[in-house]
Amino acid sequence: MTAYLVRRVLAVIPVMLVVVTVVFLLIHLIPGDPVAVILGPDATPSQIEATRAQLGLDRPLYEQLGAFYVRVLRGDLGRSYFLNRPVTQALWERAEPTSLLTLSALLVAIAIGVPSGLIAGASPGSAWDRVLMLAALLGVCVPGFWLSLNFIYFFAVRLGWLPAGGYASVFVDPWAALRYMALPAVSLGFNQSALIARIARSCMLEVLQQDYIRTARAKGLSQGVVIVGHAFRNAMVPVVTVIGITTAVLIGGAVVTEIVFNIPGLGRLIISAILRRDYPVVQGVVLVTAAAYVLVNLVVDVLYVVIDPRIRYD
Amino acid sequence: MTEPGRSTWLQRLARNRSVVAGLALLLAVVLAAAFAGVVATHDPARLDPPKRLLPPSVEHYLGTDEFGRDVWSLVVHGSRVSLLVGLTTMLLTSLGGVVIGLAAGYGRRLDLVLMRVMDGLMAFPAILLAIALMAARGPGVGNVIFALSVVYTPRTAMLIRSTVLGIRDLDYVHAARALGRRDLAIAARHILPNCVGPLLVQGSFIFAYAILAEAILGFLGVGVPPYVPSWGNVIAGGKNVIREAFWVSLFPGLALTLSGLGLNLLGDGLRDTLDPRLRVP
Numbered sequence: 001m002t003a004y005l006v007r008r009v010l011a012v013i014p015v016m017l018v019v020v021t022v023v024f025l026l027i028h029l030i031p032g033d034p035v036a037v038i039l040g041p042d043a044t045p046s047q048i049e050a051t052r053a054q055l056g057l058d059r060p061l062y063e064q065l066g067a068f069y070v071r072v073l074r075g076d077l078g079r080s081y082f083l084n085r086p087v088t089q090a091l092w093e094r095a096e097p098t099s100l101l102t103l104s105a106l107l108v109a110i111a112i113g114v115p116s117g118l119i120a121g122a123s124p125g126s127a128w129d130r131v132l133m134l135a136a137l138l139g140v141c142v143p144g145f146w147l148s149l150n151f152i153y154f155f156a157v158r159l160g161w162l163p164a165g166g167y168a169s170v171f172v173d174p175w176a177a178l179r180y181m182a183l184p185a186v187s188l189g190f191n192q193s194a195l196i197a198r199i200a201r202s203c204m205l206e207v208l209q210q211d212y213i214r215t216a217r218a219k220g221l222s223q224g225v226v227i228v229g230h231a232f233r234n235a236m237v238p239v240v241t242v243i244g245i246t247t248a249v250l251i252g253g254a255v256v257t258e259i260v261f262n263i264p265g266l267g268r269l270i271i272s273a274i275l276r277r278d279y280p281v282v283q284g285v286v287l288v289t290a291a292a293y294v295l296v297n298l299v300v301d302v303l304y305v306v307i308d309p310r311i312r313y314d
Numbered sequence: 315m316t317e318p319g320r321s322t323w324l325q326r327l328a329r330n331r332s333v334v335a336g337l338a339l340l341l342a343v344v345l346a347a348a349f350a351g352v353v354a355t356h357d358p359a360r361l362d363p364p365k366r367l368l369p370p371s372v373e374h375y376l377g378t379d380e381f382g383r384d385v386w387s388l389v390v391h392g393s394r395v396s397l398l399v400g401l402t403t404m405l406l407t408s409l410g411g412v413v414i415g416l417a418a419g420y421g422r423r424l425d426l427v428l429m430r431v432m433d434g435l436m437a438f439p440a441i442l443l444a445i446a447l448m449a450a451r452g453p454g455v456g457n458v459i460f461a462l463s464v465v466y467t468p469r470t471a472m473l474i475r476s477t478v479l480g481i482r483d484l485d486y487v488h489a490a491r492a493l494g495r496r497d498l499a500i501a502a503r504h505i506l507p508n509c510v511g512p513l514l515v516q517g518s519f520i521f522a523y524a525i526l527a528e529a530i531l532g533f534l535g536v537g538v539p540p541y542v543p544s545w546g547n548v549i550a551g552g553k554n555v556i557r558e559a560f561w562v563s564l565f566p567g568l569a570l571t572l573s574g575l576g577l578n579l580l581g582d583g584l585r586d587t588l589d590p591r592l593r594v595p
Contacts, residue, residue, distance in 0.1 A: 018434020022443075029450035141574035143526055145533055146567030149553055153560045252439030256530055260553065270442075271534055274449040286446040290438045 001305060008301050012294055019290045023283050024068045028061075030279075038081070038277050077287065078280035080273075087284035090269065095288075097167050097265035101188065101254045104181050106247055108189030109196055114239065116193070117200025121235070122227050124205055132197065139194025144253050148187040148260040155183060165262035184261045188253050192246045199242045203235040210234075237308045244300030248293040255289075323587065332583030336518075339576025343569075347393040356384035358391040358543045367559040377561040379551050385562055388543045389569050395544040396525045396573060399455065403462045403524035404517045410467040411516075412509065415474025416501055419482060429475070432468035440465050444527055448536040455538050458531055462524045473516050477509050511588035518581035522574045529570050545570050 030037050035052045043051075052058050056067055071077070077087035116136065120129040156164035162183050168176035207213065208231055216226045255267030262268075266285050273281035327333050346353055355375065362382030370377045376385035418428040435443070447461035481487060482505070490500050531537030532546020533553075540547055545566040552563025 014430045015433050015437050018431055019437050022434065022438070023446075026446055026450045029447065031451065137578065138571075138575070141522075141578055142571050143529060143567060143574070145530060146549060146563065146570065149549070149556055149563045149567070150560075153556050157557050157560075248439055252441040255439075255442060255445070256534065259534060270445060270449075271536070274445070274536055279449070282446055282449045286438065286442055289442050293439055294437050 004305060005302065008298065012298060015294055016291070019287065019294070020069060020072050021065065023287045023290075024065055026283055026286070027055075027057075027279055034279075038279060040277070072287070077284040080278055080281045082273075082276045082278045083281070087280045090281060091266070091284050091288050094264065094266050094269045096169065097263045098251070098254050098258065098267065100170060100177075100181065101184055101257060101263060101265060102247065102250045104185035105188035105192070105250050105254065105257075106243070108185050109192035109246055109250070110243065111193075112189070113193035113196025114200050114236075117197035117239075118204050118227075118232065118235065120197065121201035121204025121208070122223075122231075129201075133201065136194040136197045136201075139190055140198070142191065144188055144191045145256045145260055147190060148184065148257055151183045151187050152260070165260070167261075167263045167265075180261075180263075184257050184263060187260075188250060188257045191253070192249060196239065196242055196246060200235065200239050203238045204231060207231045207235045237304070240304055240307060241300060244297050247296045247300075251289050251292055326587050327583070330583040330587050332579045333587065334583075336576045336578070336580030336583060339572055340580060343393050343397060343573050343576065346390050347397045350391045350394060354384070354387035354390045356387040358383060358387040359541075367555060367562075369559070370561055376565045377559065379548065379559070379562045380555050381551075383543075385548070385565055388548050389545070389566050391543040392545040392548060392566060393569065393573075395455065395538055395542060396528060396570070399458055399462065399528040400521045400525040400573075400577075402459045403466065404521045406459065406463040407466045407470045407520050408513055408517055410463065411470025411474050412506070412513070414467065414471035415509075416478060416505065418471065419475040419478025420497065420501060420505075425475075428471070432471055435464070435468045436472075438465075440523075441527060441530055444531060445534065445536055448531055453536060453539045455542070458528055458537050461531075462527055465527070466520050466523060470513070470516055470520065473512055474509050477512050478505055481505055481508050511584075515581055515585045515588065518577050518584060522577035522581070525573055525577070526570065529566075 027034050033048075035048050035055065035057060036043065039047060039051060056064050059067075075088060077091070079085070080087050080090050083090050116132045120132040120136075123129055152164045155162050163180055166180050168180050170177035170181075213226060213230055216230045221229075254265065255270065257263070258265045258267035259271060266289065270282055270285040273279075273285070360383065362378070365374075365378050365382040366380050368374055368378040368382075374384050374386065376389065379385055379388065414428055414432070418425045418432075438446075444461045444465050447464060448457060451457040451460065487500060487504055490504055495503070528537055528544065529546035529549065532544045533550045535550065537546055538544050540550075548566040549563045549570075552559070552561075552566070555562055
């Protein structure tokens with residue numbers, strides 16, 4: 001198991017090398033002269049030259065890349081042109097809303113998805129199965145950001161039950177935080193709950209065909225005991241991996257949901273940075289979310305080994 | 315096992331309810347896009363401020379937006395952008411995926427490098443990578459297609475690679491090599507045909523993702539320029555007036571959902587028909 005863990009942790013290195021390289025190359029994808037684009041039409045040639053030197057864009061590409069790696073390793077992501085502070089500080093200030101939103105949406109997705117999938121999978125072809133899977137199919141296709149808007153219209157504008165947008169920190173005012181977070185978390189989590197439900201169902205179906213389930217039934221155990229005692233834990237193993245993928249999708253979705261609900265997180269940060277051509281911030285947000293994704297997947301892979309001992313001998 | 319004849323799998327597809335329902339929905343969108351000029355009741359670009367935010371009526375089937383534009387006509391014309399982006403992205407990712415997947419599955423030395431790069435690209439949340447690429451390239455249909463192709467090609471490449479790895483060492487491929495066929499000929503004659511099924515399935519899902527992602531980029535204001543009628547742009551406009559006029563964002567979103575549903579049904583049906591073992595995450 002230790003060997004597996006070491007290998008798994010080391011596998012992060014090449015992935016992060018590619019991630020950092022892609023983030024670095026973003027600046028070079030800007031059409032024309034990136035410095036002229038960053039400074040806008042009013043910049044003088046001497047300003048352009050000064051900024052070019054300051055950003056290191058006058059050096060050869062491989063040298064720039066090397067310098068970028070060194071900076072990132074030191075935790076230096078540059079300075080935001082507009083916020084006038086280090087990018088890492090700006091990211092840190094905005095990380096809380098995004099993390100909380102992702103986490104609450106994940107809880108929603110699991111709370112809806114896992115039971116629905118297991119119920120549907122436990123009695124394939126039943127009315128429950130059909131209704132739940134139809135709902136899941138629709139759930140996969142409904143765009144999350146559009147669902148958010150409909151939720152705002154229905155629950156905030158028409159019924160007035162919940163705020164249409166905004167944010168309160170859970171560490172300051174938990175009740176207000178819950179009210180603000182309810183609609184964003186449900187609309188973001190709903191899509192993924194549909195995906196989890198579909199996977200959980202197929203895992204359940206597969207597990208229920210195994211010999212040990214037949215044995216349990218032959219022993220005369222009731223359906224409930226077979227499902228809860230024998231099938232559930234085994235069906236959950238692949239579901240855990242899906243939850244890892246889900247978290248990654250949720251991080252991306254959170255960015256969009258924040259715009260709809262006016263939540264001051266990384267999503268609002270990157271969109272306003274794009275409008276101001278504040279590229280270090282754009283790079284920082286992308287780098288940090290990708291790193292979060294890689295980390296989540298690492299954790300999931302480790303959990304996978306803990307839940308399913310068979311994988312240790314792979 | 316004998317190869318089932320052409321008519322057989324067509325018949326199987328025609329019997330699959332998911333495929334038929336999915337194709338029907340897709341056909342509706344394609345017809346709307348093709349005959350947008352006829353189907354639309356108004357000029358989607360015409361601003362008519364006195365008629366802003368009118369609710370759905372006989373004159374304006376789906377109401378009007380904050381500039382007095384006819385929402386029905388916007389939705390009909392918006393299907394063109396969606397289909398253009400979806401179809402082109404699907405074709406480009408298939409092409410890129412086949413080239414990279416074949417190279418990786420076939421050339422063992424290339425495999426390691428290519429797959430690490432693909433892993434790295436897939437480590438970004440898809441929509442964030444697309445946003446970042448749009449941030450660098452700027453708004454425009456071409457850039458949306460470029461960004462989404464970069465984002466989704468690795469997924470197809472991985473799929474093609476694993477398909478190739480499954481076939482590469484089968485006896486008939488060895489036989490072809492023993493007969494003196496060259497690598498490229500073997501890839502074209504014996505490997506590629508086996509990738510068509512997975513590619514079709516994956517293609518329908520990527521089509522669906524691309525349409526959705528295009529709308530999200532438009533909604534965020536980093537996709538196609540705001541003056542182009544696209545579903546994402548209209549929904550973005552509707553967000554600002556949601557208190558007074560829910561219909562502005564409701565109907566383009568519905569069109570988006572139905573297109574996604576059609577493509578997902580098609581993909582599910584194709585998967586069940588062409589290869590029941592295939593699973594696309």
